[in-house]
Amino acid sequence: MEIRTVAIVGLGALGIMYGKHLADHLGKDAVRIVADRNRIERYEKEGIFCNGERCDFHYVDANDQAEPAGLLIFTVKFNGLQGAIESARNQVGPNTILISFLNGISSEQLIGEAFGFDQLLYCIVAGMDASKIGNQLTYTKIGFVSFGERDDTRSEKVAALQQLFERTEIPYEIPEHIMHKMWSKLMVNTGVNQSTAVFETGYGGIQVPGKPRDTVIAAMKEVVKVANAEGVPLREDEIAGWLKINDELNPEGMPSMRQDTLQHRRTEVDLFAGTIRQLGKKHGIPTPVNDFLYERLRAIEASYAKE
């Protein structure tokens, strides 16, 4: 099982970063950027730029029939996922491996329901400082992909993806327990993404002592409690490791949620505080920091309409 072709749905910060990197290694034709006609026309007219260089992508209209891709990567925001699943239908065959780079622990369920769980691998991506404003992506760190089967077996799919990442020099890891890793990443996003968006700052603002950094840590601690109640042995000492990763990112860079609020887009708050509040209620665990972040983020979203 060798992955020869990759389809990507969602040409945003991650889609551009991985799309360009993969196309540079596999060749333009091996990497399809799948979108509706209107988006493709816009991308072709305005251009898509990666660290200042115009990208020469192979665009594929979602409505056109295509040979199934070896790998399909979802890189949309959560509120675009349902549309992206529809856009991806012509790329999927019985051997297509499916993977979601979305944050949170919800996208795999929707993708599995649409295409079958057998073709799905679970995954998180982290450690990058990809910022996209308009049609310009900048990044200095590509981060890493962490992936595996839900039950952590070393399947043929896992081997195929590992071989692709080796061939294309994409940093990766196959953790012992991918579901633990996904919760650990949910913990980071619940702290880092939400706090930077609420306090209107980038990585620099949470790399120094103060309310934004304290809020990151306090929100993460609530995730640990909820995860433990869900049977996931997340530990508070994992917080330090993630803070170290964030402390080494470009202080001028910003998490995806801060990019959303800056550009007046809906946020992924439902994936983070939304999930933690709901599970907190289920287990009788108070989540005051996530309640605060949730309310602030909803107020920020509501304020766009009033301008």
Ligand SMILES: NC(=O)C1=CN([C@@H]2O[C@H](COP(=O)(O)OP(=O)(O)OC[C@H]3O[C@@H](n4cnc5c(N)ncnc54)[C@H](OP(=O)(O)O)[C@@H]3O)[C@@H](O)[C@H]2O)C=CC1
């Ligand atoms: N940015 C980052 O550094 C990181 C992001 N993540 C996660 O990865 C996911 C993607 O984030 P990010 O790359 O920042 O997102 P962006 O908002 O930058 O990009 C999402 C892109 O998806 C496109 N899109 C939406 N619907 C469709 C569709 N139906 N068909 C084709 N394209 C579509 C949008 O296109 P258009 O612009 O044309 O509307 C947009 O460009 C999120 O869940 C995020 O939390 C995880 C780790 C790091």
Ligand SMILES: CC(C)(CO)C(=O)C(=O)O
């Ligand atoms: C914070 C970060 C970059 C994780 O490293 C992320 O997941 C995001 O921006 O959504």
